[in-house]
Amino acid sequence: MSADTDMGYVDGNAVIGAFTEVFGSDVSVVMLTCAACGAARRFVEAHVYDRGPGIVLRCPQCDEVTARMVRTPSEVWVDLRGVAAWRIPANVVI
Amino acid sequence: MAGRLRWQTGRVVAIREETPSSKTILFDVPGWPGHLAGQHVDLRLTAEDGYSAERSYSIAGPVDGERVELTVQRVPNGEVSTYLVDDLRVGDELELRGPIGGWFVWRVEELLPVLLVAGGSGVVPLMAMVRERARTGGVAPFTFVYSARSAAEVYYADELAGRARDDDGLTVSLVYTRSAPAGSHRPAGRIGQSDPDDLGWKPGAEGRVYVCGPTGFVEAVVGMMLDRGHDPSTIRTERFGPTGG
Ligand SMILES: Cc1cc2nc3c(=O)[nH]c(=O)nc-3n(C[C@H](O)[C@H](O)[C@H](O)COP(=O)(O)OP(=O)(O)OC[C@H]3O[C@@H](n4cnc5c(N)ncnc54)[C@H](O)[C@@H]3O)c2cc1C
Numbered sequence: 434m435s436a437d438t439d440m441g442y443v444d445g446n447a448v449i450g451a452f453t454e455v456f457g458s459d460v461s462v463v464m465l466t467c468a469a470c471g472a473a474r475r476f477v478e479a480h481v482y483d484r485g486p487g488i489v490l491r492c493p494q495c496d497e498v499t500a501r502m503v504r505t506p507s508e509v510w511v512d513l514r515g516v517a518a519w520r521i522p523a524n525v526v527i
Numbered sequence: 528m529a530g531r532l533r534w535q536t537g538r539v540v541a542i543r544e545e546t547p548s549s550k551t552i553l554f555d556v557p558g559w560p561g562h563l564a565g566q567h568v569d570l571r572l573t574a575e576d577g578y579s580a581e582r583s584y585s586i587a588g589p590v591d592g593e594r595v596e597l598t599v600q601r602v603p604n605g606e607v608s609t610y611l612v613d614d615l616r617v618g619d620e621l622e623l624r625g626p627i628g629g630w631f632v633w634r635v636e637e638l639l640p641v642l643l644v645a646g647g648s649g650v651v652p653l654m655a656m657v658r659e660r661a662r663t664g665g666v667a668p669f670t671f672v673y674s675a676r677s678a679a680e681v682y683y684a685d686e687l688a689g690r691a692r693d694d695d696g697l698t699v700s701l702v703y704t705r706s707a708p709a710g711s712h713r714p715a716g717r718i719g720q721s722d723p724d725d726l727g728w729k730p731g732a733e734g735r736v737y738v739c740g741p742t743g744f745v746e747a748v749v750g751m752m753l754d755r756g757h758d759p760s761t762i763r764t765e766r767f768g769p770t771g772g
Pocket residue numbers: 441442443444446447483484567582583584585586598599600601602603604605606607608609648651652765766767768769770771
């Protein structure tokens with residue numbers, strides 16, 4: 434399906450669990466700055482494509498890929514090259 | 528409540544039909560740490576060959592010891608939802624992790640008025656907020672706009688009607704998209720710009736808006752509210768995907 438035009442995406446809420454498991458603290462309110470367009474948005478606001486082996490996060494502003502995660506039985510692979518900066522609140526409580 | 532997120536085993540202790548195409552499933556999860564209204568769990572089903580599928584499901588009720596209640600809509604040909612709605616039995620065990628989410632949540636300390644806008648199964652986390660407000664004696668006024676295809680598709684119908692009747696702080700407005708029952712205050716049709724307005728939720732109003740449902744529904748409602756001049760920083764969203772209407 435074409436990623437940009439249909440409503441096949443969800444939002445960051447759908448993959449908080451997967452990312453929190455890897456990063457160890459709640460990622461919901463982490464601010465991601467898009468490397469392509471510079472927009473800073475909350476993790477939960479990302480557009481997420483999550484069916485198949487990998488999870489793809491896209492910037493809600495410009496639709497560029499910001500992060501990818503692939504999980505296999507033996508490892509988790511994360512590619513964050515589309516994120517210029519992460520801002521993580523000091524007192525993240527779940 | 529914090530702590531490392533890990534997979535746990537939940538045992539099904541009760542199942543009830545919510546509508547002809549959805550079920551409310553009550554799990555007992557030993558060691559469950561409690562949760563906030565609006566949070567969800569991830570469920571994982573694993574086949575004998577090791578293939579596994581994970582899906583998120585919102586928690587429908589407020590904190591209740593080690594009990595976790597979900598309501599699942601059957602998505603035609605859906606891999607996970609058809610299993611949960613059609614095949615799951617009391618006594619079965621499933622893997623789940625949670626509670627998840629620190630943004631799409633409501634806490635009783637928050638006193639500002641709240642507008643909840645639900646499409647289809649997007650009602651689940653918003654119902655948790657309505658129930659949490661009642662459980663804690665919350666004073667924040669709640670306005671709840673709930674869009675469903677028809678009366679038969681409305682989750683928690685009797686409970687919602689009862690709560691709206693007994694509680695001056697809760698206004699519930701049902702929007703039917705396909706067929707409205709006789710006597711409805713509004714003809715069948717999608718939520719429009721005037722729906723929040725008609726309920727007193729005008730641009731510039733102080734408060735917070737939670738919108739949840741299928742992705743297309745959330746985009747339409749948010750787009751409409753922004754066009755109408757509502758402040759984007761007051762709106763929180765959760766998208767369930769292409770289905771769930
Ligand atoms: C945070 C969150 C909370 C949720 N809470 C609830 C809830 O309380 N109750 C509830 O009933 N559902 C909820 N959902 C939706 C649920 O997670 C599943 O998406 C839904 O049950 C369909 O899964 P399935 O395996 O049955 O269907 P699938 O087999 O995944 O899909 C069936 C068909 O629908 C399409 N599809 C469905 N969902 C998606 C998607 N997300 N991405 C791409 N394609 C999709 C598929 O392409 C396919 O054509 C929630 C989703 C999220 C992200």
